[in-house]
Amino acid sequence: METNGLGSQGFPELKNDTFLRAAWGEDTDYTPVWCMRQAGRYLPEFKETRAAQDFFSTCRSPEACCELTLQPLRRFPLDAAIIFSDILVVPQALGMEVTMVPGKGPSFPEPLREERDLERLRDPAAVASELGYVFQAITLTRQRLAGRVPLIGFAGAPWTLMTYMIEGGSSSTMAQAKRWLYQKPQASHQLLRILTDALVPYLVGQVAAGAQALQLFESHAGHLGPQLFNKFALPYVRDVAKRVKARVQEAGLAPVPMIIFAKDGHFALEELAQAGYEVVGLDWTVAPEKARRRSDGWCRRCWTTLGHSVILPTWAMDSTLIWTQNTWGPLWMPCINTHVCFDRTELTHSPSTTTNKDDVSRRIKILELEFSIWFHVWKIFALTLSSFLASAASMGPLSASSPSHRSSGINEYIL
Structure with a gap:
């Protein structure tokens, strides 16, 4: 029983539970929206706060x-x-040095490099105690949210963390990490087990601190084919979900929905849908209607992620939201989110003036019309161009001695 407006953990009672109801597969009045990286450089106030200290010092400051x-x-x-926070606080807690290099990204x-390097890692059971600053940040944020919306905790999945720890930072090929899979399979599984053993108490600790949902990021799933993914990534993703849920129950905590997001992992949609998560996040490479057919009945929800590698102006994002909702239909109400907001994201609202949902709804209806008009204009243009090219190909090469024939053919399609 909740009293004095406080929930079971002593936090203010939740006022907007749309996100959580969608995650649990319940009906919602509208499609909930959030961004995986909604705090970012596109916000002037973010840059101002971040300027005070380096990246990981910021991560270690609950107040910041x-x-x-x-x-x-x-x-x-x-x-x-x-x-x-950042997914790389886990390798840090395991004893690895990680820095954030401006213009380059994370660096180890x-x-x-070798199997013996695994001996440098700390006991994974002690990782949660090293990450108390994350738990403090979650608790403080839950209190200051005052029940406005739910708070999501997160972590990187074992394979994704493994790639950073072996590559020494970001990589376009993950050649070193994949070499481990082929040449050091036993050591690879050993490292993945260490990471799994570290992630489980870390995620449970986030729930105990106040997180109301958890997301696991398998950001580098796309660097593996189906065979390697099923052997080296999927078993540990499943194990994380199974063990976290069991530990949450053992601790007497309220269950929370878990989300798995495997970037570019469209080839493993069916497997992910049966991996023990309430929600499977989809990136922009997956057609929502196909995902619905492939995963229906296996998980509570598949949510679509928009614009994760393209810059969408405000009108395009709004129109895409409408298209996505219409594509999925009313019986499969997804939660729509973006992967990242870029520096050039158009800011239309000041911090002191938050737009209400009725205003957003009216604006989206107008922008939907704009999108529809532009879509049909481009469709007509594309069909005309396609017809012209097909006709030109069927006519074959034109000799230089017949300019009038060439001109009339082109003018016919222009007109």
Whole structure:
């Protein structure tokens, strides 16, 4: 029983549970919206807060993480908050040095190269105690959210963390990490087990601290084919979900929905849908209607992710939201989110003036019409161009001695 407006964990009672109801497969009045990285450089206030210290010092400051988490909600009518942190705090807690190099990204000065390097890693059971600052940030943020929207916790999946630890940072090929899979399969499984053993108490600790949903990011799934993914990634993704749920129950905590997002992992949709997660996140490479047919009945929800590698102006994003909702239909109400907001994202709301959902709805209806008009214009243009090219190909090469014939053919299609 909740009293004095406080939930079972002593936090303010949740006022907007649309996101959580969608995650549990319940009906919602509208499609909830959130962004995986809704705190980012597109916000001037984010840049100002981040300028005070380096990236990982910010991650270790509960006050700073709380502030960065709340900033987007002061501008936009989002339906969830996601704690500001980073997936690489886990390798740090395992004893690896990680720095964030401006213009380059994460860097591991001493990556894992040989099997014996695994001996450098700390006991995974002690990782959660090293990450108390994340738990403090979650608790502080839950308190300051005052029940406005639910708070999401997250972590990187074992394979994704493994790639960073072996590659020494970001990589377009993951050649070193994949070499481990082929040449050091036993050591690869050993490392993946270490990471899984570290992630389970870390995620449970987030729930105990106040996280109301959890997301596991398998950001580098696309670097594996189906065979390698099923052997080296999927078993550990499943194990994380199974063990976290069991530990949450053992601790007497309320169950939370879990989301798995495997970027470019469209080849494993069926397997992910049966991996023990309430929600499977889809990236922009997956057609929602096909995902619905492939996963219906296996998981509560598949949510679509928009614009994860393209820059969408406001009107395009809004229109895409409408198209996506219409594509899925009323019986499969997804939660729509974006992977990242870019520096050039158009800011239309000040922190002190958050747009309500009625205003957003009216604006989307107008933008839907604009999108429809432009779509048909481009469709006509594409059909005309296609017809012209097909006709030109059928006529074959034209000799230079017949300019009038060539001109009349072109003018026919222009007119």
